[in-house]
Amino acid sequence: MTTTLITGANKGLGLETARRLIAAGHTVHAGMRDPGSGDAAxxxxxxxxxxxxxxQASVDAALAGLPELDVLVNNAGIIGTSFGVDDLDAAAMAAVLDTNVLGVVRVTQAALPLLRRSSNPVxxxxxxxxxxxRWLATPGRDxxxxxxxxxxxxxxxxxxxxxQYAKNLPGMRxxxxxxxxxxxxLNGNSGHQTVTEGTDATVALALLGPDGPTGEFHDRTGRIPF
Known part of the structure; x- marks a missing residue:
């Protein structure tokens, strides 16, 4: 049985990723700030x-409670409160980076001991x-x-x-x-894709075997070339 942890799994992309990986046979641990919001999961x-x-204490406690871990999906993220230049300040920037970037590092670092014991860590x-x-600068792109x-x-x-993680950890995908x-x-439900379409790439990457790619960026159509 493959054991998977998904952060931000109480709704949206995280919840749909949980649904699809459970259907694929994974034992899914659905991480969320408020367990009271976890009825759907x-x-x-x-x-x-x-x-x-x-x-950090929450992250450490969550990982300490897992008996094993094969797949980590770092999904949790926030859009923040700044949407241009006039409303931007360092605090607004720091809040987004703390969740979206440092959050990935906190969880991944805490998960490494368990992932290193897996036969197929992802x-x-x-x-x-x-x-x-390139896409931000390309007219016509979303x-x-x-x-x-x-x-x-x-x-x-x-x-x-x-x-960089992939380079440092070649035995993992x-x-x-x-x-x-x-x-x-996150976008006021304005996107033109369903959550199932939006999780296609995440689920495909979560299901990789030991011979799968690593250090890549994928959307639902496949690899996005660097």
């Missing part, structure tokens, strides 16, 4: 775990196309109209840290996924 058969990626970091500068700075910058960092413009609470 429990209904799927997930095991709800209190996990706040901005709180990490999927949920990034975004808005972290891809990403191009986005004016915000903290969220795209945080997802660019997630893509880079994915590459460590990749980043781009959900695409998916209808979730």
């Amino acid at each position: 429990r209904a799927l058969g997930a095991r709800v775990v209190q996990l706040d990626v901005t709180d 990490v999927v970091n949920v990034a975004s196309g808005v972290g891809w500068p 990403e191009h109209p986005v004016p915000a700075i903290p969220y795209p910058a945080s997802k660019a960092a997630v893509i880079t840290l994915t590459v 460590i990749n980043a996924s781009d959900p695409g413009y998916t209808a979730t609470d």
Whole structure:
């Protein structure tokens, strides 16, 4: 049995990832800040775990409670409160980076001892196309109209840290996924993709075997070339 931890799994992309991986036979631990919001995850058969990626003690307690771990999906993220330049300050930037970037590092570092004991350790970091500068600069792309700075910058960092983790840990499959413009609470449900479409890349990467790619960035159509 494959044991999987998903952060931010109480709704949206995290919840749908949990549903699909449970259907694939995984034992899923659904991490979330408030376990009281976990009824939907429990209904799927997930095991709800209190996990706040901005709180090291919470992260350590969540990982200490797992008997084993094969797959880590770093899904938790926030969009933040700044959507341009005039409303941007260092505090707004720091809040997004703390969750979206430092949160990935906190959870991954705490998970490494368990992952190192797995015969097929896999990490999927949920990034975004808005972290891809080429797409931000390409008219006609979904990403191009986005004016915000903290969220795209945080997802660019997630893509880079994915590459670096993969280089440091060649025995693991460590990749980043781009959900695409998916209808979730994060964007006011304005995306044109369903959550199932938005989790295609994450689920495919979570199901990789030992011979799968590592250090790559994928969307639902496959690898995004660097």
